[in-house]
Amino acid sequence: MISEKMTELGLKSSVIRELFEYGNKRKAEIGEENVFDFSLGNPSVPAPQKVNQIMLKLLTEKDPVTLHGYTSAAGAMSVRKAMADSINKSFKVNATPDLIYMTCGAAASLTITLNALLNTGDEVIVLAPYFPEYKVFIEKAGGIVRVVKCRDGDFQIDFNALEKAINKNTKAIIVNSPNNPSGVVLSEETIITLSKLLNKKSQELNTDIYIISDEPYRELVYCDIKVPYIPEYYDNAVVCYSFSKSLSLPGERIGYIFVSPKVKEAKILFAAVCGAGRALGYVCAPSLLQYTVAELVGETADIQVYKHNRDLLVKALTNYGYTVAKPDGAFYLFVKSPERDATSFSERAKKYELLLVPSDSFGYEGYVRLSYCVSTKMIEKSLPQFKKLMDEYR
Amino acid sequence: MISEKMTELGLKSSVIRELFEYGNKRKAEIGEENVFDFSLGNPSVPAPQKVNQIMLKLLTEKDPVTLHGYTSAAGAMSVRKAMADSINKSFKVNATPDLIYMTCGAAASLTITLNALLNTGDEVIVLAPYFPEYKVFIEKAGGIVRVVKCRDGDFQIDFNALEKAINKNTKAIIVNSPNNPSGVVLSEETIITLSKLLNKKSQELNTDIYIISDEPYRELVYCDIKVPYIPEYYDNAVVCYSFSKSLSLPGERIGYIFVSPKVKEAKILFAAVCGAGRALGYVCAPSLLQYTVAELVGETADIQVYKHNRDLLVKALTNYGYTVAKPDGAFYLFVKSPERDATSFSERAKKYELLLVPSDSFGYEGYVRLSYCVSTKMIEKSLPQFKKLMDEYR
Numbered sequence: 086m087i088s089e090k091m092t093e094l095g096l097k098s099s100v101i102r103e104l105f106e107y108g109n110k111r112k113a114e115i116g117e118e119n120v121f122d123f124s125l126g127n128p129s130v131p132a133p134q135k136v137n138q139i140m141l142k143l144l145t146e147k148d149p150v151t152l153h154g155y156t157s158a159a160g161a162m163s164v165r166k167a168m169a170d171s172i173n174k175s176f177k178v179n180a181t182p183d184l185i186y187m188t189c190g191a192a193a194s195l196t197i198t199l200n201a202l203l204n205t206g207d208e209v210i211v212l213a214p215y216f217p218e219y220k221v222f223i224e225k226a227g228g229i230v231r232v233v234k235c236r237d238g239d240f241q242i243d244f245n246a247l248e249k250a251i252n253k254n255t256k257a258i259i260v261n262s263p264n265n266p267s268g269v270v271l272s273e274e275t276i277i278t279l280s281k282l283l284n285k286k287s288q289e290l291n292t293d294i295y296i297i298s299d300e301p302y303r304e305l306v307y308c309d310i311k312v313p314y315i316p317e318y319y320d321n322a323v324v325c326y327s328f329s330k331s332l333s334l335p336g337e338r339i340g341y342i343f344v345s346p347k348v349k350e351a352k353i354l355f356a357a358v359c360g361a362g363r364a365l366g367y368v369c370a371p372s373l374l375q376y377t378v379a380e381l382v383g384e385t386a387d388i389q390v391y392k393h394n395r396d397l398l399v400k401a402l403t404n405y406g407y408t409v410a411k412p413d414g415a416f417y418l419f420v421k422s423p424e425r426d427a428t429s430f431s432e433r434a435k436k437y438e439l440l441l442v443p444s445d446s447f448g449y450e451g452y453v454r455l456s457y458c459v460s461t462k463m464i465e466k467s468l469p470q471f472k473k474l475m476d477e478y479r
Numbered sequence: 480m481i482s483e484k485m486t487e488l489g490l491k492s493s494v495i496r497e498l499f500e501y502g503n504k505r506k507a508e509i510g511e512e513n514v515f516d517f518s519l520g521n522p523s524v525p526a527p528q529k530v531n532q533i534m535l536k537l538l539t540e541k542d543p544v545t546l547h548g549y550t551s552a553a554g555a556m557s558v559r560k561a562m563a564d565s566i567n568k569s570f571k572v573n574a575t576p577d578l579i580y581m582t583c584g585a586a587a588s589l590t591i592t593l594n595a596l597l598n599t600g601d602e603v604i605v606l607a608p609y610f611p612e613y614k615v616f617i618e619k620a621g622g623i624v625r626v627v628k629c630r631d632g633d634f635q636i637d638f639n640a641l642e643k644a645i646n647k648n649t650k651a652i653i654v655n656s657p658n659n660p661s662g663v664v665l666s667e668e669t670i671i672t673l674s675k676l677l678n679k680k681s682q683e684l685n686t687d688i689y690i691i692s693d694e695p696y697r698e699l700v701y702c703d704i705k706v707p708y709i710p711e712y713y714d715n716a717v718v719c720y721s722f723s724k725s726l727s728l729p730g731e732r733i734g735y736i737f738v739s740p741k742v743k744e745a746k747i748l749f750a751a752v753c754g755a756g757r758a759l760g761y762v763c764a765p766s767l768l769q770y771t772v773a774e775l776v777g778e779t780a781d782i783q784v785y786k787h788n789r790d791l792l793v794k795a796l797t798n799y800g801y802t803v804a805k806p807d808g809a810f811y812l813f814v815k816s817p818e819r820d821a822t823s824f825s826e827r828a829k830k831y832e833l834l835l836v837p838s839d840s841f842g843y844e845g846y847v848r849l850s851y852c853v854s855t856k857m858i859e860k861s862l863p864q865f866k867k868l869m870d871e872y873r
Binding site for chain 2: 141197222336356366
């Protein structure tokens with residue numbers, strides 16, 4: 086009688102969540118320090134001290150009626166201006182405040198964008214491995230999910246497969262680089278080829294295909310690597326940004342949508358974004374957080390810890406004989422399962438108290454995801470276990 | 480090509496918003512102090528000092544990784560417990576934390592509840608005059624709006640009209656008391672009669688009909704009047720609460736959904752609430768705000784200002800010959816238009832720089848809404864204008 090789909094979504098735990106809960110049970114049994122939980126992507130590094138300093142300043146100095154009051158639905162103009170300025174400082178895209186819409190984090194950025202773009206039956210392409218909530222968000226917005234698998238090994242886009250998947254119903258493709266779960270960054274060459282293909286197909290099919298760039302991990306890259314900014318390469322682009330990971334504020338729910346000024350009829354799409362935000366119940370993004378991030382653009386939490394964790398893991402695991410995807414960004418490592426079935430490998434890993442998420446949950450077989458946003462001490466202690474686990478396969 | 484419905488929602492300003500913007504223009508022309516803007520329901524009273532004190536304490540004392548970290552989707556357990564305790568302190572309903580879902584404010588509470596309950600084509604009854612966004616929320620959730628007009632004069636429910644509107648597709652009725660825009664509180668007698676009617680019709684039609692109680696104004700009542708708590712009277716009840724008005728925190732987006740334990744299969748409905756929150760992109764309610772309101776249950780902003788404003792307006796307007804709806808709560812006064820067409824009356828009021836929202840926007844003819852969450856000084860200065868306006872009709 087009530088919505089069956091919503092009930093099912095509420096009742097069905099994700100594999101990640103199940104593993105995390107198994108971990109909690111195990112920790113109670115054998116002690117927290119003896120369980121090596123790589124399941125969740127929850128930042129372990131605290132927010133930079135500046136976050137709290139700015140909040141304290143706002144709370145003591147700003148008029149409370151303004152500070153805690155409604156902003157316009159798209160966000161306070163001063164905040165939207167700060168976002169546009171920060172984008173223009175890094176990229177050549179002519180961002181303007183009137184195309185910035187402040188949101189309650191990345192998930193809200195995505196649901197609002199999808200509801201603005203999609204009509205019932207429109208198709209959205211996701212590149213596997215992919216964040217499993219994409220499917221939930223697309224289907225709730227009336228869309229149909231088309232999965233295109235990335236190339237095994239380097240996890241760049243398989244353009245033959247992509248071209249076959251595009252048809253006249255294709256409305257958008259979600260790009261997530263640095264990627265959850267693989268940690269891979271899509272190369273400039275990949276983005277250029279993608280843009281060419283989408284332009285060609287748009288013309289052939291006489292349609293508009295949008296790239297939705299989901300960028301919660303943009304700042305989390307560890308070498309001198311460049312993460313191409315999609316609106317510099319492709320016109321019909323919408324950026325979904327979040328401060329959750331870069332500033333370690335995942336519970337506070339703050340991010341934004343940026344509609345590229347080069348989108349065909351960008352102002353109309355922006356109006357649809359406003360309409361979708363309204364219809365989904367997002368009145369405005371939390372005001373204190375809006376004013377806070379406006380003063381923090383360009384800052385990040387101390388990501389050196391993540392870099393150190395990554396280097397430690399990559400070096401040791403490679404040494405033990407594991408194969409890992411090129412670990413350029415985010416805080417995930419995608420490790421090839423030594424046996425074909427990643428779920429069976431993940432089960433075996435439990436013997437050594439290692440909690441690794443099998444990649445099937447991300448629409449890809451044969452890998453496990455390790456979240457290395459954990460304490461370095463835990464990683465150090467876990468390494469001999471990884472060695473013993475691999476020894477089983479020798 | 481993109482969603483036309485969402486574009487239309489984004490482009491179409493509400494009458495309230497248009498009036499507010501006209502006011503801003505007028506203020507620039509003749510000076511802020513000469514425009515009497517009663518258009519917006521934006522609290523003018525600051526949040527109680529305790530709000531900022533608690534935020535400062537949390538920011539300086541609580542571990543930042545927890546304070547700003549993800550809570551579970553339904554909210555931090557300690558927060559949900561505080562909400563349940565506060566409900567149980569005031570009402571006999573046996574609230575439990577496992578049936579509390581923390582939200583980003585009242586609008587989110589409503590969209591999540593509606594998406595949890597509705598299947599495509601289900602009908603939801605709204606009692607006119609009603610908050611216009613109800614229509615947007617219901618239709619986006621796949622539902623059909625059925626408007627039932629309240630009795631002219633006392634604005635209690637017209638049970639003949641309501642009974643005629645109920646059919647086998649009726650899934651829910653939204654009750655909003657104290658009411659926006661009328662300021663009227665539904666009496667205990669009304670709620671008892673409503674419960675009896677819904678029970679009778681549920682049995683007759685072999686269906687479940689839910690009451691969704693939208694309660695952002697619960698604490699804003701000015702005499703010794705009792706606002707009946709729906710779950711004490713009717714089993715299939717869901718409460719949508721918000722701290723926006725009671726604590727003057729409308730920009731911060733914090734509230735909750737409470738599924739009454741007497742709902743048939745309450746745990747299943749709660750799962751659907753979790754599923755809907757997930758599908759709409761609500762990962763969790765802002766964490767700092769969750770922890771803040773948990774320490775503030777039972778507090779309100781200084782509503783004596785509103786009471787004073789109300790008394791001042793009611794006394795003067797009645798004196799001048801206006802008729803007003805019984806002004807029990809919220810911060811709205813519903814004033815009968817001296818001419819049949821409220822829009823024409825609202826236009827005429829502009830001559831005297833009085834900005835009054837015509838009731839047609841709320842699905843009801845012949846009234847204007849005054850928001851008296853404004854400065855007392857502005858009200859005092861506006862009174863001679865109201866007198867002159869009425870003199871035109873003598």
